[in-house]
Amino acid sequence: MKIATKPTALAIAVASTLSYAPVAVQAEEEQAENPEVIEVRGIRGSLSRAQDIKRSSDGVVDAISAEDIGKFPDTNLAESLQRITGVSIDRKNGEGNQITVRGFGPSFNLVTLNGRSMPFADSPKQEGAGGTQNRSFNFEQIASESVSGVNVYKTGKANIASGGIGATVDITTAKPFDYDGFKSAFSLKGIHDSTVEQGDDITPEISGMISSTFLDNRLGVLAAYSYSGRDSRQEIIATDGWLSQTENCELGFTTSLCQGGNVIDDSANTNRYGTIWLPQNYNMDVSNHERVRQNAQLVLQFAPTDNLVASVDYFYSEYEDTIERYQTAHWFGNWVTGATDQNGTITRIVNGAGGTDFIGYYDEPRTENDSVGLNLDWTINDAWSVRLDYHHSVSHAQPDGNLSEQSILLTNADFFCATYEQCYAGQFTVDYGQGTDLPVLNDPAQWAAAGFDGYVHYLYDGAVKTQDPYELASIGGNLVIGRGNEVENTIDQLKLDFTWENLGGGMLASVDFGASYVDFQYDTTWRMNMTTLGRAWNPSVDQLNLVGRGDVGGDFSGSSSLFPYFVEFDVGSMYNQIRDEYGFTFNPEVYNSVNEETTAAYVMANLQADLLDMPLNIVAGLRYETTDVTGETRQVTPYALRYESLTELRPQFDAEPVFGASSLEGDYDYLLPSLDISWEAVDDLLLRFSAGRSLTRTDLTALRPAVSIANSRPSGPYLAYQGNANLKPYVSDNLDLSVEWYYAPASYAAVSYFHKWVDNYISNETTTGLLYNADGVAYTDPSQGDLVPDGSNANGCPESGLDDPICDGTVVPNSPDITWQITTPVNKESAEVYGVELALQHMFADTGFGVQANYTLVDGDVDYDVDSVEEQNALTGLSDSANLVAFYDKHGFQVRLAYNWRDKFLAATDQLRAPNEPVFTEEYGQLDANVSYDITEHFTVFLEGLNLTDETFRQHGRYENQLVSAQTFGPRYTFGVRATF
Secondary structure, three states: OOOOOOOOOOOOOOOOOOOOOOOOOOOEEEOOOOOEEEEOOHHHHHHHHHHHHHHHHOEEEEEEEEEEEOEEOOOEEEHHOOOOOOOOEEEEOOOOEEEOOOOHHHHHHEEOOOEEEOOOOOOOOOOOOOOOOOOOHHHHOOOOHHHOOOEEEEEOOEEEOOOOEEEEEEEEEEOOHHOOOOEEEEEEEEEEEEOOOOOOOOEEEEEEEEEEEEEOOOEEEEEEEEEEEEEEEEEEEEEOOOEEEEEEOOOOOOOOOHHHOOEEOOOOOOOOOOOOEOOOOOEEEEEEEEEEEEEEEEEEEEEEOOOOOEEEEEEEEEEEOOOOOOOEEEEEEOEEEEOOOOOOOEEEEEEOOOOOOEEEEOOOOOOEEEEEEEEEEEEOOOOOOEEEEEEEEEEEEEEOOOOEEEEEEEEEEOEEEEEEOOOOOOOOEOOOOOOOOOOOOOOOOHHHHOOOOOOOEEEOEEEEEEEEOOOOOHHHHEEEEEOOOEEEEEEEEEEEEEEEEEOOOOEEEEEEEEEEEEEEEEEEEEEEEEEEEEHOOOOOOHHHEEEEOOOOOOOOOHHOOOEEEEEEEOHHHHHHHHHHOOOOOOOEEEEEEEEEEEEEEEEEEEEEEEEEEEEEEEEEEEEEEHHHHEEEEEEEEEOOEEEEOOOHHHHHHOOOEEEEEEEEEEEEEEEEEEEEEEEEEEEEEEEEEEEEEEEEOEEEHOOOOOOOEEEEEOOOEEEEHHHHHOOOOEEEEEEEEEEEEEEOEEEEEEEEEEEEEEEEEEEEEEEEEEEOOOOOOOOOOOOOOOOOOOOOOOOOOEOOOOOOHHHHHOOOOOOOOEEEEEEEEEEEEEEEEEEEEEEEEEEEEEEEEEEEEEEEEEOOOOOOOOOOOOOOOOOOOOOOOOEEEEEEOOEEEEEEEEEEOOOOOEEEEOEEEEEEOEEEEEEEEEEEHHHHOOOEEEEEEEEEOOOOOOOOEEEEEEOOOOEEEEEEEOEEEEEEEEOOO
C-alpha cells in the first residue's frame, strides 16, 4: 500500500499551534454487532498503525499515530517525536521545542501540515536588529491533542515539498468526512509544574471537538477548540559570552586589561599561546512564566457528487508567555589580575570595580496565527484524479507592535564616587578553574589576597566610606531598555496534483505529476527604546525587595558561592515611570524583509513487479524548482559612535532620521531526482534502497542586504555584518540502505545506513575596511582620541565641563578611523554526514507487555574543532541518541515508561555576546511516564509525568569550564479525564 502524501482538505498551515483533531481508531474487543471488525486502540494500536505506515511506505519513513481520539503518546509533540529513531530534540524551559533528525538541526528540517508549508514567527530575546531569524519550527506551540498522526520522511520524494535535508515532518489532522455521523471528544487536564513559585500550582488544559455529517454524508462540519495554561519557574546560571583575545592586548578587551601589559598571566596556555578567552559577565537568573496557548478551528466539507469533495477551513491560534525575570550579575571589565589554563581560558579573575548589577525584565512574547484554505478533490474516472489546494496563512509575532522585552538595570557601582579613580565599588573574584559545574564566586583566599573585604568603598566629603553592596539604599539607576522584533510571515501556496492509474496492467502502476507555487514573505521590524540613567535617577528603597537566593543553582557543584540575593521590583511600573520622567534615547526602527517566490513541477512513476517471485516496488521521481529571492532593508545610518563606557561604543542617530533602503536579489533552480526501491526478499523481510537529492534554504538573517554594526567595544574588536541574498540553498545528495524484518504482529527489527554529501555549506567571509555615515564620513573610535583629561569621570568628561561637546562622546579630537571586520555569509564548503540507525519493537504475545528500543550513531567531517581559532564549517545538532520504552496495555489499563538519551552536541556557533564562539549542550537523559485507565467505553482517566528524575541541563563554550548555561527543569505532571462519544 502506498501512503498518500497529497493535499488533504484541512488548510491550517500555521506557525504556533494546531487545533484539536481526532483520528478514527479501533476498539480493543470484538464488537458484538459487527464481529468482522476488531478495533485496537491504545499503545498497541498506535504502534501497530505506525508500523504499517513504515512498512508500506516508499523510502525510509517513520510514523507516530494517536493512541485514541485526542490522545497522543506525549503531552508535548516534540517529546513524542524524539521516540522515533534518529530524532532528537532541544528543550526550552523543560518543554521540547525543536527537533534534530540524523544530526541535522532544526533549520535543516521542514515541517508541513497536511502537506502544506507552515509559516512561523516569534520574537526571541535578542541583543539587536541583527538577531538570528531561522526557519526552525517551534513544537512547544503545538497541542498534542490536536494531532492524529505524524509522518517523518527521511528520504526525499518528488511530490513532497523541498526544504528538509534532515527530514520532512508532516503533521496530519482530521476532517469531518473521516467520521460517519456524529463524533465528539473532550478532555480536561490539570498541569502541575514542580518548579512553580509564582502562579497557580495547578493550571487548566481543556480541549474539545465536535464533528458531524448531514444530508446522507454529503455535508460535514468539524469545530474544535483548545486552551492550555502553564505556570512555571526557570532558573539559569550563565555566562553570556566568552570573547577571544589575541596577544593579550591586541584587540583591547578593555583599557585596564592591557595596563602594564601583564595583567593576565598566560604562561599556562600551552595549546595556542597568544589567544585567550575571557568571560563577558556572570549572572544568576530566575524567571516566572505564565504561558497561555489557544486555538480554534472550523472545517466544512461538501460532496455534491460521489466523485467530488470540496473543503473550506479556517484556523486561529494565539500563543503568549508573560515572563517576570530577575538577575543578579557581575560584568567583567576592570581587571586587577587574571590567569589562564592550558587551553587559554581565563580561570582566575580578580575584578577591582564594576559593581553588582540587579536586572529586572518584563517580557511578553506573543504570536497570533490565522489561516484560510480551500481544497478540491475530484476523481474524474477510474484512471484519473486531480487535487487542487490553496491556502493563505499568516503568522504574526508581536502583532500589536508591542515590545517583547522591557528591562531595567540597577547597580551599586560608583555609588557617590567623586571621581572614577576614587571609587572601588564592586570588588569580586571568580574562579572557573576549580573543576565545579559553576565557577566559584568570591573565593575567600583569592579575595583576601586581592585586598578585598566584600564592601563597596567610596570617597565622600573627603573620607572613605563603606557600604554593603546588597543594602537597598546603595542601589541606583543605570540603564533602561525596551526592545523586540515584530515578525510577520505570510505564505500563499497553490498546488495542483494529478494521478493516472494504469488500468491496463503492466509494470507501470501509476504516474503522479503536478505543479505548485509558493509566495513566502517574511517581514521584521526591530524596535528599541533606551536611556542611560546613571545617578540621575535612583529608585526609592520601598520600590525594591531583597530576596534570598534560596536553592537556585543548588543541583550544580559550586553553587554554594553564588550571589546571596536577588533584588525584585515592579519592572512594568518602574519602566513607565522612567519613560514619563526622562524619555528615551532615540533609536530608529529597522525594517527587514525577505521574499521568496518558488515555482515547482514534478513527475513520479510507480513501478511494481516480481523479482524471484517476491514483490518489488520502484518509485522514480524528478522535481524541478526555481526560486527568486529579494532581500531588503530600510534603516537609518548612525552619524557617529559614542564612547558610552569601557565596554560599549553606542551608535548615535539624528533626531530627524532619514531612512535609507538597500536591496539585493538572487535566484537559483535545481533538479531534485529521487529513487526508492523496496524488495520483500523473503516473507516479512524488506530490503530498501533510496537515493536522491534534497535541499534546505538558508536562515533568513543571512539574506538581509544592509550592513549592520554589531556590539563593538572601545579599542575593538570592531564587528559588522552584511547579508547575502544570492546565497544558494544547502544541497545534499543522499543514500539510504535498510533491512526491515516484520517478524510478528506489531513487532519488527530494522537496521538502516545513511550517507549525505552536502554542498553549498555556508561559511563566513570576513573582509576589512572603513564604514561611512550618510554624509560619507568614516566612523571613528572616540575612546582612542583625546578623551581622558585629568579628573575625568567614567565617561571621560570633566566634572566641570559636562556641556563641552567633547563630553558627549561622539566628537573627540584625534579619534582614529575604525577598520571594521565585516562578515558576510558565502557558499564555499562541502560536508559529509553518515550514520546507522538500529530499531526494535516487540510485543510479548498477548501478555500486554511490549518494548521499543532504538539507537542512532551519527558521524561526519562536520565536527567543531575547539582547538582551532580559524573560520570553520560545523553542523549543529550532530549527536548520537537512544530511546528505551517499556509498556503494558491490556484490559483498559495502560502504563508506559520512556527513557530518552542524547549525547553531547554543538547547539550553536554563536553565543549571546560572543557571535563567533560555540555553544555545546552536554549529555542529557530524561525519564517520562504515563498511566491511564478506561473507566468505561467513553471515559478514561490518566496521569502523565515528564522528567521524573529531575535531570539538569548544562551548556558550555569551547571547553567544559567555559560555562554558558546551567538550568534545572524539574518534573512536570498532568492528570485528567478524557471522554469520547
